[in-house]
Amino acid sequence: MLLAYSFLAPAFIIIGLFGLFPLAFAAYESTLRGLNKIVGSYDGLGNYVKAIDNLIYILTFWIAAALVYYAARTIARAIREHREEQTDALRWILPGFLTATGVALFARFVFILLPEMLLIPSKLRGQANTQEAFRSLVVETWWLPKVQIALWVAVVLLAAGSAWGLHVNRKTARDSREPVYFMPFFSAGIGLIGGAALLWLTWQEINAAYAEALEEGAGLEIWSQIVTISAGFLLLLVAWRLWESAGQRSSNTGMALRLVGAVAMMAGAWVLIAELPRVVNAGDEDWWNGLMATVFYVMGTVPIQLGLALILAALLFQKIRGQTLFRVLYFLPYVAPFVGTAAVFRIIFSNRPTAPLNGLLDLFGAEPLLWLSEPAGIIEMITGGRFDLGPILSGPSLALVAIMLYGIWTYVGFDTVIFLAGLGAIPNELYEVADIDGAGGWAQFRHVTLPLLSPTIYFLSLYAVIGTFKAFNHIFVLRQAAALGTTDTASIVIFQAFKRDTRYGYASALAILLLIIIMVITLVNNRIASRRVFYG
Amino acid sequence: MASNAVAGRAVGTRLVDPATRRAALNKLLIYAVLIFGAVVSVLPFLYTVSVSLMNLTEATGGRALPTTPQWSNYVEAWHDAQFSLYFMNSVKITLISVGGALVFCALAAYAFAQMEFPGKSFLFTLLLSTLMLPEAITWVPNFITVSWLGRISPVPWLNNWPSLTIPFMASAFGIFLLRQFFQQIPRELWDSAQIDGSGHLRYLLRVVLPLSSAAVMTLVLFGFVGAWNALAWPILVTTTPDWRPISYGLLSFLDEAGALLHLQMAGAIITMLPIVVLYFFTQRHFIEGIATTGLKG
């Protein structure tokens, strides 16, 4: 166990500094306002409200509810096992909860220390900017009473929790069949504390918003919106569960269940359609458009990119002539600096009638298109603009589609190389066995290659989804003002808020929202994948 | 694999006609798909090469090919972008960061794949969550980190190798990738290694890494590409040419070349050549499946 931690330590020190610290920084910044200020004034959920209006209260409420639900379920399972299997699970409650409280208090310590530390640069500005001055300010901040108290409270609880845990562990160690229940109670504790903190914050924020509205003599509908929108989602959830369970029942009950489910679904959808647009309209328009463009971008690139790469990798793994050459060729787009390839794609997708693609269209007798300068959605263009489809149904703009093609073109090579590595890790003997069994090419692919490649597929799909959600460079270099912002994905909106406007707080809030979205998708992906991924 | 099977059968039953015909047809289909794909992926790239050899009239006139290749464009780009000044910097930065990434990612991935410890899934989730923050947000906090580390450590970080390499010595991508491959290694190998008295570190070096050579090479390759093409971060943390990478040379050259598309393209191609060469030599590791039998710890 100690060895495992020491294996992890170097990587986690670096990732802690350059991966986790930015996360904590963003979480902290997202509660502040102030232009070009890393320590602005506290604004609670203000930035989030600006971005997605009252939806943020619903979001925090449901995240808190999910955390509490998770904690309750974990505890319930441990208690059940305690009762049914005669395990001694319950004595892990206290060490688990104590350590969880310690970790939570440690997080609190970080968020007490962070603002004080971030104030050092502004203190330095008045005086000579030397290493000594900097170091003495760091030391001074470190010894601030509130920092020290926060630190020691956390350390004491952490130490107590883990000591108790070790003590319990030593007592149970003799009976090796007794599972260790430390982690369930620990994570349940984290869930409970996190959920409670989030609920408390939401409650405070809502009350403050009502108080402010009362002062201005305006009415607010936060509560009513929370209730209606939550009810809408709940109804959808119920409908889905009913529909699923209907399949397992006899035809009559199944029918009835489906009917109830359909009614619940319609009711839920109706509530949402009535209520959601109002909230969306009150939020940041650029942000919603950015999210929509992002979803288009992800859905339009990930499946195609991965599908093509899988086919190419499978073919490139054959014993064929020119294998090396093909592999190098497919990899070229990924290694070429994008400043160079972007210039080429700008020419290919130019709106000039004589540009390469328009020349091709001309060959087929079609009208030239505007490509990168075309803000109209592709579905709208295909249907000839006869129907008023609205922004979602119109599909991604042609400009965004051109950028997607550029993205696919670049990343197929990347995916192919990783697939090739995955294929390379499949033991030869398995194919030999399959050969002896007389399995044909397709059968081998289906029953040997795909299952054994599943860890790679899982890795790539997760990585591609995360990567495309925050895709930036390819979009930024090809976006044109003529596309009227239809190519601005969420990451572009965040970039502009952070770099152009230096609204650190607002940009961080947007980044956290994007992170929540990606995380939810990853969790869903993991649930699906856990049934299908097969490790040797 | 499809053709393995087909080829194997074809050897065994050389005289059976339909099978050979099917094999030939299969091959033909494979080639057709591969060549089509290659054309699509290479055409834009070939156009880059073509433009890089044009003169200004041709480059702006929408021509497909130059009348006489202007090899001097490459000489001009090499000199104007001062690539010779930045080339060695990039080599150093890349070697340090890829070497570090290899060691640290392999260790961490091994722990995640083959060892049991409390908080494993929690730590792994934490690791993945670092991938989910848009890069633009990370630059300011990371700049603060390297600046402060530089002021409390004996070696300055800004304008020096640590800020350019250490942040890239461990990545969630690399750990995740290697973990996926390490996890596929059969447990029996660890059991037999233990019987032979080898510890985790020895097992990692002797068995796990050789068996995952394809994944390790992938990590090296992508680490190399990332470090070589990195642009925004190196510009932020360097103010003098001492440690500036080749991508900085390319950028300031692009600024200067402005509308001179042909020179831009020549510069872009020069910077990517080393990676192509590297890939050419590493791709051998992806060619064949591995033999796990007969391996011992």
Place this chain on the structure above:
Amino acid sequence: MNSKRMWMLATLLVAALVLAACPAPAAQAPAAMEEEAAAEEAMDTGLCAPASEGPLAGIDPRGQTIVWWHQHSGSREEKLSVIVEDFNANNECGIVLDAQNQGGYNDIRDKVNASTASGEQPASLLVGYQNDQAFYQLNGVLADFDTFIDDSTWGLSADEKADYFASFVEQGVHPVFDGQRLGFPPNRSMEVLYYNLTWLEELGFDGPPTTPEEFEAMSCAAAEANGDGTGGYILRDDASATASWTFARGGNVLNEDNTGYVYNSQATIDSLTMLKRMLDDGCAYFFTEGYPNPEFAARRAVFTTGSSSGLPFYANDMVTIAEEQGRDMDVWGVTAIPHTTENPVQNIYGADVMITAGAPEQELAAWLFIKWFTSPEVQARWVEASNYFPTRAATEAHLSGYVDENPQYGEALALLGYGAYEPQLISYQAVRDAAETAFNEIMQGADIQATLDALTETANELQEELMGEVE
């Protein structure tokens, strides 16, 4: 991969680390130079001694090393370094200037903001636009130029002050920050109309246009001659172009008390109406694949508009393409944006230099360099190196030879007196993006009045929103 190879890799890594850890020799050079300069100083105390009175009394600029972050690259950077070397060798205070390229304007901005956030001292001299100054000053990063300009020992005389073009130096004054002068102009550029005179004469015109009507007629004639959609004017969706056309019709995009935007004045509406008509008639076209100068040089456009800082690139491309095509080079020139006002009104823009707040000696030394750099003789050298416009009228006297060699530059130089400038409001960067989008919307057929009304509203909202975050 076997363990042998692992070891090789590890050794390589260690070797690289050791290699990297060796201190770069260049890093020590400035310090050594500083010492030398200081030693020299000790011998002649008379020169450059600290002032005995005034706010800068007792501050000794001698022997300071100051860093300048700029964006000049390539040949401009090389020529700048010659000028800087001259300063380093000959300035009587023994100040050493270290001019460093930091990428583009945005890179400098990112660096300054990151340095501010982390408590690093940014360079003593920075290059940047006026709205950047506002962002920096939110954190008190900059020093006020007036401290130095008005100083009796180190400052400028009344004559010298009057010699700077008023509209250039006004831009760096920020009412939001108590009227501090946060930026100072080292050079300027101007939005100009590039025209192909040979071609115009072939088409039967005797010179460049002065009014929008003439401009439109000439563009249409050239487009007709080419007959393939090219030939006329290359549309530019940049916000500076929109501002320039508005200025040329006597309008402005800034409201009267300089606190907000007006994008829906008659001047803007008329300008965009004309451009839209030209696009519809095929007399103007979009070129989105890069800079327009090669298009212009290859006779695919008779007119372009753009910054005068593009002059050397146009000149270069005209020569290259004429050579490559084996024909005589067309005679070309630059002139004022076609205007309805009696005299031209020219959009003059350009980055300022700023002095960062720090040790007083550093600040003063930085100012002494700027004072030297904007003196007429040095300005003339800088003009010849960069093709920028000087910021002092007296520079013209030193430029006669250069103007003879570069007639186009001379044409533009004559317009310096007709300057107007774009907003320096804190939201201008964001508003520029909104203005570009609106321009494109209009060109794609949106109603001009309604779009410009909406733009004005958006722009003022953006300004309000950003000011709302300022505390």
